[in-house]
Amino acid sequence: MVKRRPAAARHRARPPAANDLFRGVGTEDALDQRIDGRPENRSPTACHANNMPNLFDIVTKRLLEAWRSDEAGDRRQGYRCRCGRPVYFLNSVCLACGAELGFQPELREVHALEPVANGDRRRLDDPALDDREWRRCANLATAAGCNWLVAAEETTPFCISCRLNRTIPDLTDPENGELWRKIENAKRRVVAQLLRLGLPVKSKVNEDVEHGIMFDFLRSPPGAPRVLTGHDQGLITLNVEEADDPTREQIRKEMREPYRTLLGHFRHEIGHYYWDRLIAETAWLDKFRELFGDEREDYAAALQRNYEQGPPPDWPDRHITSYASVHPWEDWAETWAHYLHVVDSLDTALRFGLRGEDVEAAVEPFSIDDLYDPAADDAQQVILLVNSWLQLTTVLNELARSMGQHDFYPFVMSRPVLRKMHFIQMVVKDARENSADRARAAPPAAATAAASG
Numbered sequence: 001m002v003k004r005r006p007a008a009a010r011h012r013a014r015p016p017a018a019n020d021l022f023r024g025v026g027t028e029d030a031l032d033q034r035i036d037g038r039p040e041n042r043s044p045t046a047c048h049a050n051n052m053p054n055l056f057d058i059v060t061k062r063l064l065e066a067w068r069s070d071e072a073g074d075r076r077q078g079y080r081c082r083c084g085r086p087v088y089f090l091n092s093v094c095l096a097c098g099a100e101l102g103f104q105p106e107l108r109e110v111h112a113l114e115p116v117a118n119g120d121r122r123r124l125d126d127p128a129l130d131d132r133e134w135r136r137c138a139n140l141a142t143a144a145g146c147n148w149l150v151a152a153e154e155t156t157p158f159c160i161s162c163r164l165n166r167t168i169p170d171l172t173d174p175e176n177g178e179l180w181r182k183i184e185n186a187k188r189r190v191v192a193q194l195l196r197l198g199l200p201v202k203s204k205v206n207e208d209v210e211h212g213i214m215f216d217f218l219r220s221p222p223g224a225p226r227v228l229t230g231h232d233q234g235l236i237t238l239n240v241e242e243a244d245d246p247t248r249e250q251i252r253k254e255m256r257e258p259y260r261t262l263l264g265h266f267r268h269e270i271g272h273y274y275w276d277r278l279i280a281e282t283a284w285l286d287k288f289r290e291l292f293g294d295e296r297e298d299y300a301a302a303l304q305r306n307y308e309q310g311p312p313p314d315w316p317d318r319h320i321t322s323y324a325s326v327h328p329w330e331d332w333a334e335t336w337a338h339y340l341h342v343v344d345s346l347d348t349a350l351r352f353g354l355r356g357e358d359v360e361a362a363v364e365p366f367s368i369d370d371l372y373d374p375a376a377d378d379a380q381q382v383i384l385l386v387n388s389w390l391q392l393t394t395v396l397n398e399l400a401r402s403m404g405q406h407d408f409y410p411f412v413m414s415r416p417v418l419r420k421m422h423f424i425q426m427v428v429k430d431a432r433e434n435s436a437d438r439a440r441a442a443p444p445a446a447a448t449a450a451a452s453g
């Protein structure tokens, strides 16, 4: 819940730069209501899942608190060990006090753990928060070093993220272990974000063979064609070479890309998967075509044209990257990846206490009329998010240049791209709310019908 301050104090607290962020945003009280996610008319019987804060709501709520806060204290909201030291998403042990740490996938947070009397069971050290028993993921002991927890009653030894793997690299080759570790670190970050956004994440290997996700991490065999990174009906293939920094940098240069990372690959490929799940054969398809173009355009011919002629010169007016101009499917996947980049990076910035006053920069903010649907319920949140992102990245790019590094965010977000990002936000929100509806539906048959409708 946003702590309400007297209106005068709020206005005084907000710096001039922040004022611009609210251009066209409407009354602050209306914004409070929206971001608290508790509209007056919500039924008291509404399913718990529907009220669970999702990543988008958490980030925009924190943004609002950060822009408004005039207190210097208690700004750091990163994960903390029981000893008080900050801990990070990938930590499995506290470096200060030696406590075991684990990522609890339902709370989606790293917590200190206590051993339960015997064997491999663990509990969070805060039983008021969660008093169930957990095991560590079997991949903690492997090169992947996975710090996630598996509910004690589950039959699989692997966590939600690791059970998505169908093929991992051959670990008898010592080099593969190091590459695989980088791959799993990036993958867990993406999976955690998908869970926090309330999106479905089930393993195609053993949980949902028809609609799930699975990964093949492959090396190109000597003398054979190169393994291609891509997506096909829930199977995401990643060429393990992409985890090798010099190799990936070489490819980035050849492809003239400003940005190429493992995280970016995962976010892009999973975007194709969610297009199949959330757009194909849904009510969103016609709207998708209006905004991104007709995906029935010959895909192979589009790739060939891009290979021979390069992107159209005016691609920055319509797309976030030049590759997005190849085909509507690639435009969707690139824009989807950007949506995930923005929400995750802002979330991290806010966890570490970066706030409005720290980030004054001359940027021309977007207004609500620039959105895909200015009348959408969450239009105010989206504008707050995007304008905060523009300010933050302006500063981070300057910081990177001060260190002689590549820009932190080497992209320009045009108005058409903002419209596409807002469309994606609406699709994600719809998916989350529909899955909560399905969870409420009593007979399994009804849930199945809704899922395929």
Ligand SMILES: [Zn+2]
Pocket: 081, 082, 083, 084, 085, 094, 095, 096, 097, 098, 099
């Ligand atoms: Zn500690």
Ligand SMILES: [Zn+2]
Pocket: 137, 138, 139, 140, 146, 147, 148, 158, 159, 160, 161, 162, 163
């Ligand atoms: Zn795991």
Ligand SMILES: [Zn+2]
Pocket: 268, 269, 272, 329, 330, 333
């Ligand atoms: Zn793609």
